[in-house]
Amino acid sequence: MKGHQTESVPVVTIDGPSGTGKGTIARIVADRLGWNLLDSGALYRLLALAAQTRSIALDNVSELVKLASGLDVQFMPTKNGETEIFLDGEEVSPSIRTEEAGNNASKVAALGEVRAALVDRQHAFRVRPGLVADGRDMGTVIFPDACLKIYLTASAEERAKRRHKQLKEKGLNVNLLDLSREISERDDRDASRKVAPLKPATDAEIIDTSDIGVDEVVDRVNILLEKYT
Numbered sequence: 001m002k003g004h005q006t007e008s009v010p011v012v013t014i015d016g017p018s019g020t021g022k023g024t025i026a027r028i029v030a031d032r033l034g035w036n037l038l039d040s041g042a043l044y045r046l047l048a049l050a051a052q053t054r055s056i057a058l059d060n061v062s063e064l065v066k067l068a069s070g071l072d073v074q075f076m077p078t079k080n081g082e083t084e085i086f087l088d089g090e091e092v093s094p095s096i097r098t099e100e101a102g103n104n105a106s107k108v109a110a111l112g113e114v115r116a117a118l119v120d121r122q123h124a125f126r127v128r129p130g131l132v133a134d135g136r137d138m139g140t141v142i143f144p145d146a147c148l149k150i151y152l153t154a155s156a157e158e159r160a161k162r163r164h165k166q167l168k169e170k171g172l173n174v175n176l177l178d179l180s181r182e183i184s185e186r187d188d189r190d191a192s193r194k195v196a197p198l199k200p201a202t203d204a205e206i207i208d209t210s211d212i213g214v215d216e217v218v219d220r221v222n223i224l225l226e227k228y229t
């Protein structure tokens with residue numbers, strides 16, 4: 001047993017680029033199984049926000065590592081199925097969900113030492129009865145022994161449209177073309193970084209969500225769960 005990580009606690013990983021529906025699917029699967037949920041992207045978003053609050057540059061590795069090790073974060077599930085996220089005791093959920101926060105997250109996430117400083121924190125989510133982990137490197141690096149690894153993809157155009165709709169629903173007005181450009185910049189950075197780049201694990205099940213809705217993705221995941229768990 002390594003800290004909280006026990007190989008006997010099952011993990012399902014859901015990786016992929018932004019706008020593929022990872023977060024939604026991960027939550028539905030975790031609810032259905034009654035398992036814990038790790039939104040690993042939120043950790044990188046929180047770290048970037050904490051750095052900005054303290055005027056730490058997003059490439060200052062030693063300060064970011066210190067910050068990552070002592071990050072005071074809390075994930076509180078709400079009655080309506082959402083999660084409220086707290087940084088230093090303050091609710092920050094809306095401020096970490098902006099495109100700018102996503103972009104900043106991907107800058108700190110490109111730094112290997114920073115990633116290493118967040119590994120134990122992610123392993124700590126692996127508690128009974130099981131864990132559904134959503135991110136970019138859940139199946140490749142953080143939980144390589146997961147019982148089921150899913151990699152969601154979708155066309156860049158469809159992903160931009162989805163993000164646009166999501167942001168609009170949150171009252172954020174963004175231009176679709178700007179958004180497409182930002183998303184592709186972020187994907188390029190995530191896929192081309194040296195450490196834990198965005199890519200499917202060799203044993204991942206790939207689901208292209210471009211032309212299918214949430215219900216169908218969940219149905220496919222359920223079939224895979226029957227097979228692997």
Ligand code: C5P
Pocket residue numbers: 018040041042044045102105106107109110134135136137138186190
């Ligand atoms: O999933 P989300 O959009 O919240 O992730 C924000 C950013 O955090 C990603 O673009 C990526 O750079 C980084 N990330 C990562 N590894 C993860 C999860 C997120 O590098 N496991």
